[in-house]
Amino acid sequence: xxxxxxxxxxxxxxxxxxxxxxxxxxxxxxxxxxxxxxxxxxxxxxxxxxxxxxxxxxxxxxxxxxxxxxxxxxxxxxxxxxxxxxxxxxxxxxxxxxxxxxxxxxxxxxxxxxxxxxxxxxxxxxxxxxxxxxxxxxxxxxxxxxxxxxxxxxxxxxxxxxxxxxxxxxxxxxxxxxxxxxxxxxxxxxxxxxxxxxxxxxxxxxxxxxxxxxxxxxxxxxxxxxxxxxxxxxxxxxxxxxxxxxxxxxxxxxxxxxxxxxxxxxxxxxxxxxxxxxxxxxxxxxxxxxxxxxxxxxxxxxxxxxxxxxxxxxxxxxxxxxxxxxxxx
Amino acid sequence: xxxxxxxxxxxxxxxxxxxxxxxxxxxxxxxxxxxxxxxxxxxxxxxxxxxxxxxxxxxxxxxxxxxxxxxxxxxxxxxxxxxxxxxxxxxxxxxxxxxxxxxxxxxxxxxxxxxxxxxxxxxxxxxxxxxxxxxxxxxxxxxxxxxxxxxxxxxxxxxxxxxxxxxxxxxxxxxxxxxxxxxxxxxxxxxxxxxxxxxxxxxxxxxxxxxxxxxxxxxxxxxxxxxxxxxxxxxxxxxxxxxxxxxxxxxxxxxxxxxxxxxxxxxxxxxxxxxxxxxxxxxxxxxxxxxxxxxxxxxxxx
Numbered sequence: 001x002x003x004x005x006x007x008x009x010x011x012x013x014x015x016x017x018x019x020x021x022x023x024x025x026x027x028x029x030x031x032x033x034x035x036x037x038x039x040x041x042x043x044x045x046x047x048x049x050x051x052x053x054x055x056x057x058x059x060x061x062x063x064x065x066x067x068x069x070x071x072x073x074x075x076x077x078x079x080x081x082x083x084x085x086x087x088x089x090x091x092x093x094x095x096x097x098x099x100x101x102x103x104x105x106x107x108x109x110x111x112x113x114x115x116x117x118x119x120x121x122x123x124x125x126x127x128x129x130x131x132x133x134x135x136x137x138x139x140x141x142x143x144x145x146x147x148x149x150x151x152x153x154x155x156x157x158x159x160x161x162x163x164x165x166x167x168x169x170x171x172x173x174x175x176x177x178x179x180x181x182x183x184x185x186x187x188x189x190x191x192x193x194x195x196x197x198x199x200x201x202x203x204x205x206x207x208x209x210x211x212x213x214x215x216x217x218x219x220x221x222x223x224x225x226x227x228x229x230x231x232x233x234x235x236x237x238x239x240x241x242x243x244x245x246x247x248x249x250x251x252x253x254x255x256x257x258x259x260x261x262x263x264x265x266x267x268x269x270x271x272x273x274x275x276x277x278x279x280x281x282x283x284x285x286x287x288x289x290x291x292x293x294x295x296x297x298x299x300x301x302x303x304x305x306x307x308x309x310x311x312x313x314x315x316x317x318x319x320x321x322x323x324x325x326x327x328x329x
Numbered sequence: 330x331x332x333x334x335x336x337x338x339x340x341x342x343x344x345x346x347x348x349x350x351x352x353x354x355x356x357x358x359x360x361x362x363x364x365x366x367x368x369x370x371x372x373x374x375x376x377x378x379x380x381x382x383x384x385x386x387x388x389x390x391x392x393x394x395x396x397x398x399x400x401x402x403x404x405x406x407x408x409x410x411x412x413x414x415x416x417x418x419x420x421x422x423x424x425x426x427x428x429x430x431x432x433x434x435x436x437x438x439x440x441x442x443x444x445x446x447x448x449x450x451x452x453x454x455x456x457x458x459x460x461x462x463x464x465x466x467x468x469x470x471x472x473x474x475x476x477x478x479x480x481x482x483x484x485x486x487x488x489x490x491x492x493x494x495x496x497x498x499x500x501x502x503x504x505x506x507x508x509x510x511x512x513x514x515x516x517x518x519x520x521x522x523x524x525x526x527x528x529x530x531x532x533x534x535x536x537x538x539x540x541x542x543x544x545x546x547x548x549x550x551x552x553x554x555x556x557x558x559x560x561x562x563x564x565x566x567x568x569x570x571x572x573x574x575x576x577x578x579x580x581x582x583x584x585x586x587x588x589x590x591x592x593x594x595x596x597x598x599x600x601x602x603x604x605x606x607x608x609x610x611x612x613x614x615x616x617x618x619x620x621x622x623x624x625x626x627x628x629x630x631x
Contacts, residue, residue, distance in 0.1 A: 118620075129607055255434070294446070301445075308435030316418070316419070
């Protein structure tokens with residue numbers, strides 16, 4: 001699989017690939033238990049969230065440390081749509097995407113004027129500030145939050161069909177559709193525009209790309225996808241509350257993006273699986289060695305942090321690019 | 330009116346501590362173009378060093394300078410072993426700031442989990458050397474206490490020292506030159522790498538002081554997951570950005586603005602709006618002045 005070969009991958013090949021992933025998840029969902037299905041759904045949520053960062057940072061070159069807050073907007077929108085309009089679940093997802101994209105467009109207009117540390121600071125303050133105002137509005141349910149109930153799986157799927165398997169199906173389908181769409185938009189003229197923008201703003205402007213509009217568009221699209229991730233997250237935990245969207249969530253998503261390789265969409269699974277698997281690995285290690293609660297608390301953070309530093313040093317463009325460049329030499 | 334005056338005093342104290350943290354972040358940004366989230370971890374670790382020294386010697390005035398030294402050493406260590414190789418690798422491309430941010434986030438996580446491993450559930454106690462009971466003015470207790478006065482005094486002293494160093498010494502001149510143009514400084518004989526490490530070290534000392542003061546001004550105890558330190562890091566960074574990230578004066582202006590406005594909001598509107606208010610202040614300032622209060626419209630774009 002050298003770089004030369006990959007140029008011949010057509011959309012048909014990609015579609016087969018996506019279908020295969022769907023098939024694998026379908027087969028796995030019939031084998032694994034409830035708990036694994038829940039983890040699988042969480043991986044799918046992270047795939048969507050990390051893809052939104054990769055699109056924004058890896059392709060358009062803007063930084064966001066505040067995607068956790070965008071997830072929160074998506075989650076609250078989905079839940080409110082369900083509570084007040086008793087809409088079917090896919091409409092809840094759609095309104096979540098639209099609403100978050102709208103907020104993203106507004107945030108993007110501010111962001112397009114800013115660069116580097118200013119943008120990092122603004123998005124950081126957004127991540128810290130936004131979830132905390134949920135307490136101000138009684139409609140958002142304060143600290144307890146509001147519930148978001150995706151409903152039981154349809155009876156036609158059989159009586160043994162479990163709740164989390166249903167969530168896994170929905171989340172995987174949503175992740176596959178959004179990934180399909182993202183990889184298409186990244187190869188469209190907008191995606192090419194973003195990449196031109198990232199590598200050299202002046203050159204991009206001279207070749208006819210309107211910088212401001214292109215940046216705002218990237219922020220809008222990225223926010224919309226983050227909104228979908230938020231709605232999916234709310235579905236898997238049945239609830240939306242401010243404490244579900246701490247600053248740590250924003251940092252985890254950025255972390256996942258770096259572990260996946262921030263400049264290519266292809267590695268998006270790596271970061272998502274890592275974010276879900278590391279706490280499990282950590283707890284099994286600490287069980288075996290000492291069983292001390294302290295170690296179990298700190299080990300996940302330590303492993304993720306150490307992995308981050310290692311990734312930044314050893315494979316700054318991500319594991320996939322690293323693999324590719326080694327094989328094309 | 331009395332209440333408002335008190336709120337102002339509280340805001341100025343908190344703001345002066347944010348200013349110190351903002352200075353720590355500005356110094357690192359100026360010397361290496363890195364947004365340093367590890368500053369929060371450095372402040373936390375050196376505050377723990379401070380509590381340990383305080384436990385042994387019983388004197389705050391020995392603990393504070395040793396904590397500052399520890400902060401400087403840790404900060405220089407991080408620059409030398411992590412950031413310098415990383416920045417050498419990526420070439421001096423200034424627009425690439427995402428990876429260094431993530432690297433410093435990773436270092437922050439490592440510092441926190443190591444502290445958690447060492448200290449576990451124990452908390453470090455930092456007994457303030459002076460009373461925090463307010464002075465009595467015409468029969469009422471005001472928010473200004475000997476402790477607050479001490480905090481303001483330490484911050485003021487540090488700022489005077491930093492200003493003197495930057496404006497009046499050769500070292501300060503080298504620091505300014507190295508951040509203005511590394512290549513030309515190198516050609517004129519400044520050891521830019523060494524100067525950068527020094528910039529990080531001074532930043533570490535400022536961060537350590539901010540950590541110690543934040544703890545004494547707050548609950549008086551510190552734990553590896555202390556909320557006060559996330560607050561310090563976030564508000565310090567926001568203050569630095571408001572001030573224009575390049576300028577020490579801006580960092581102080583940003584920190585005080587943030588401290589005072591947030592204290593007023595906390596007093597009159599309640600605590601749940603504070604974080605959102607910080608975001609709104611940031612957006613408003615950057616809307617009016619995209620390069621911060623003191624920022625210069627840079628010639629960064631071609």
